[in-house]
Amino acid sequence: MKAVHNDLREWIEKAEGLGKLVRIRGAHWDKEIAALAELFCYKKKFETPALLFDEIPGHAKGYRIFFHELITPWAVAMTMNFPLEYDSLMDLVKAVHRKFETLQALPPRKVATGPVMENVLRGKDINLLKLPVPLFSEFDGGRYIGTSDCVIMKDPDSGWVNLGSYRMQLHDEQSTGLYISPGKHGYLIRQKYFERGLPCPVAVCLGQDPLLSLFAGNEVPHGTGEYDLAGGVRGAPIEVIDAPETGLPIPARAEIVIEGYCTPGDLRAEGPFPEWTGYYGSSSREEPVFRVKTLMHRNDPILTARHELRSKSFDFRSLMRSALLWKELERAGIPEIKGVWRYEQAGSRFFNVIAINQRYYGHARQVLHVAAQTAAGAYAGRWVVVVDDDIDPANIDEVLWAMGTRCQPATDIEFINRSRSTPLDPLCFDKNKNYYTSLALVDACIPYEEKASFPRATGATPAYSDEVYKKWRWLFEGRSNE
Numbered sequence: 001m002k003a004v005h006n007d008l009r010e011w012i013e014k015a016e017g018l019g020k021l022v023r024i025r026g027a028h029w030d031k032e033i034a035a036l037a038e039l040f041c042y043k044k045k046f047e048t049p050a051l052l053f054d055e056i057p058g059h060a061k062g063y064r065i066f067f068h069e070l071i072t073p074w075a076v077a078m079t080m081n082f083p084l085e086y087d088s089l090m091d092l093v094k095a096v097h098r099k100f101e102t103l104q105a106l107p108p109r110k111v112a113t114g115p116v117m118e119n120v121l122r123g124k125d126i127n128l129l130k131l132p133v134p135l136f137s138e139f140d141g142g143r144y145i146g147t148s149d150c151v152i153m154k155d156p157d158s159g160w161v162n163l164g165s166y167r168m169q170l171h172d173e174q175s176t177g178l179y180i181s182p183g184k185h186g187y188l189i190r191q192k193y194f195e196r197g198l199p200c201p202v203a204v205c206l207g208q209d210p211l212l213s214l215f216a217g218n219e220v221p222h223g224t225g226e227y228d229l230a231g232g233v234r235g236a237p238i239e240v241i242d243a244p245e246t247g248l249p250i251p252a253r254a255e256i257v258i259e260g261y262c263t264p265g266d267l268r269a270e271g272p273f274p275e276w277t278g279y280y281g282s283s284s285r286e287e288p289v290f291r292v293k294t295l296m297h298r299n300d301p302i303l304t305a306r307h308e309l310r311s312k313s314f315d316f317r318s319l320m321r322s323a324l325l326w327k328e329l330e331r332a333g334i335p336e337i338k339g340v341w342r343y344e345q346a347g348s349r350f351f352n353v354i355a356i357n358q359r360y361y362g363h364a365r366q367v368l369h370v371a372a373q374t375a376a377g378a379y380a381g382r383w384v385v386v387v388d389d390d391i392d393p394a395n396i397d398e399v400l401w402a403m404g405t406r407c408q409p410a411t412d413i414e415f416i417n418r419s420r421s422t423p424l425d426p427l428c429f430d431k432n433k434n435y436y437t438s439l440a441l442v443d444a445c446i447p448y449e450e451k452a453s454f455p456r457a458t459g460a461t462p463a464y465s466d467e468v469y470k471k472w473r474w475l476f477e478g479r480s481n482e
């Protein structure tokens with residue numbers, strides 16, 4: 001098996017080699033594939049396999065859909081070329097955080113051509129309906145072609161190339177919607193073209209290396225290139241080709257890429273969509289239309305898709321956003337951050353916990369206020385909780401114990417009003433265009449001045465517990481002590 005995968009196909013091969021891929025034939029694009037994918041998540045939880053659907057009714061054999069590329073810790077670890085086993089989620093967050101500390105960004109490398117150019121269709125030959133685009137549920141506004149995509153756009157002033165995952169509803173053979181929440185980087189770039197009365201060039205990968213999805217779907221700082229970060233993690237640049245119509249750099253080894261334009265005033269109703277909040281929060285409204293000028297795909301292309309579930313065991317966004325928030329707190333000069341977890345059950349955004357080793361008066365409140373307003377933390381943050389470092393922030397049992405026993409609600413909870421939210425937030429009322437949220441800052445640390453005198457917590461000391469665990473580990477792993 002190769003150490004680092006080069007594209008989605010090699011990733012799938014690796015997952016299959018590990019026994020973590022299930023091939024499914026004959027499931028229907030009309031709700032059945034999505035319902036099956038959802039069942040796997042709820043029943044298998046941390047052991048959810050990746051799913052590759054083929055022989056989809058109404059579609060050519062070989063035109064496949066791939067679900068669940070990053071919905072388990074092993075999948076993220078494999079994508080980043082890390083060891084696959086971790087004792088706890090926090091150990092994996094620490095591994096990602098350490099990677100960010102040493103990461104050397106590597107800009108993409110231009111090549112003349114690549115597998116994505118095996119089929120290049122333009123004009124009347126483009127028919128997006130040939131792809132097995134899933135309908136997730138009867139309550140959706142339509143079939144969604146872009147749910148695990150990479151939308152590539154270039155800032156018209158600086159030339160910075162941004163990648164983001166933004167949803168795309170299929171309108172017809174040659175056009176889609178492109179929903180981007182206000183303030184996202186893709187939104188800001190598109191806004192610049194529109195304010196100048198110009199069409200905005202867009203290229204979209206609809207099937208790509210999960211390493212690109214890892215960065216496209218998370219809030220890396222403004223001006224940072226996701227291609228460069230992905231290249232840094234791989235240790236080799238991502239190979240890109242200039243797209244024939246827009247000249248935007250597209251991954252040479254992608255499965256499917258479409259390129260074209262959003263034009264000022266060209267709008268069409270989009271949604272509802274089953275969103276990451278677990279609701280159809282933003283309902284349906286007029287959004288920019290994306291008109292496709294070129295469709296490129298490999299032979300037997302694989303469309304990547306992702307299901308947003310209202311409560312899931314794990315999601316790569318929690319992991320990446322935890323590590324990104326941790327990095328931003330350090331960048332703000334705050335010492336002794338020991339762990340960060342952004343709960344997937346709250347959309348990896350609404351409920352965030354940070355563990356610190358308190359070193360000075362006000363340390364805990366400083367963490368709360370800064371975390372609430374970092375680039376990574378501000379968008380749809382609703383709860384920030386700070387705990388001492390004897391608490392694992394990814395263990396909700398321990399977090400609740402700290403909140404119950406170390407937080408005096410009348411003095412240890414503060415609020416911020418009119419903080420950043422999104423039209424997708426079910427508590428934001430669309431008719432008023434009121435996209436603010438209030439934010440609760442919960443100090444669940446032992447009061448700093450009482451650290452030495454606070455009652456001792458029950459249980460073995462962590463050091464002794466570790467020692468005993470090492471000695472008796474076999475008991476917990478169901479092995480004999482031979």
Ligand SMILES: Cc1cc2nc3c(=O)[nH]c(=O)nc-3n(C[C@H](O)[C@H](O)[C@H](O)COP(=O)(O)O)c2cc1C
Nearest residue numbers: 147164165166167179180181184185186217218219
């Ligand atoms: C699978 C997936 C789908 C997403 N869909 C959307 C979407 O439809 N609209 C949106 O604004 N953000 C969406 N996001 C979140 C953005 O991708 C994320 O905020 C990312 O940071 C955006 O890139 P940017 O920071 O460069 O704007 C999605 C994320 C993932 C992982």
